[in-house]
Amino acid sequence: MFNAKTKAPLSEVPLGSTTIIGVGTVINGNIESNNDIRIDGSLIGNITSKTKILIGTEGSVTGDIKCQQADVAGKITGKLKVTELLQLNGKSNVKGDIYAGKLQIDPSATFNGQCHMGANIVELNAEMGNVISG
Numbered sequence: 215m216f217n218a219k220t221k222a223p224l225s226e227v228p229l230g231s232t233t234i235i236g237v238g239t240v241i242n243g244n245i246e247s248n249n250d251i252r253i254d255g256s257l258i259g260n261i262t263s264k265t266k267i268l269i270g271t272e273g274s275v276t277g278d279i280k281c282q283q284a285d286v287a288g289k290i291t292g293k294l295k296v297t298e299l300l301q302l303n304g305k306s307n308v309k310g311d312i313y314a315g316k317l318q319i320d321p322s323a324t325f326n327g328q329c330h331m332g333a334n335i336v337e338l339n340a341e342m343g344n345v346i347s348g
Contacts, residue, residue, distance in 0.1 A: 237272050244277075251281075253288070260292075271304060278310075286323075 232250040235241060239255035246262045253261075254270035261267060263281040273288035280295045286306045293310050294300060300314040302323040311327045319325060 235273075237270075269306070 232252055233245070233247055235251075235253045235255045235257060237254045240258070241255070242258045244259045244261070245251065245257065248264045250266045250268070251261060251263050252268045252270065253273040253275060255273065257273075257275045258277060260277040261275065261279045261281070265281065266283040266285065267279060267281045268284070269275060269286045269288040269290060271287045274290070275288075276291045278293040278295070279290065282296070283298045283300070284294065284296045285301045285303065286308065287303045289307045291309045294308065294312045294314070296312075296314040298314075299316045299318065300312065302308060302317075302319045302325060304320060304322055306320075306323045308323075308325045309327060311330070312325070313330045315331070317329065317331060
């Protein structure tokens with residue numbers, strides 16, 4: 215069913231594809247993607263994406279997140295490194311440090327940690343290029 219002949223290299227995956235981790239799914243391990251990732255289940259591990267990561271209201275991540283944009287409505291325990299816009303929506307709950315180009319937090323969201331914006335993002339952009347390409 216799954217053999218080397220049918221597996222497309224990461225570079226051949228169509229742009230605009232979204233990886234979805236559904237409600238009730240639990241993944242232990244790291245995820246890397248060139249495309250968007252939506253998590254409505256649970257992930258214990260780190261996530262790296264060249265584009266956007268969305269954590270749904272039922273979603274939870276225990277690990278570090280690195281991406282270009284993030285939209286969080288669920289729970290995160292770990293470090294967030296977002297080169298552009300990070301949105302903490304609804305009753306999202308983040309426990310960990312944030313590094314973001316821009317940050318938007320709803321009044322009902324909870325955030326416990328340090329927030330770094332501005333000059334640190336230049337370093338983050340260089341780091342993201344190394345992590346994703348290397």
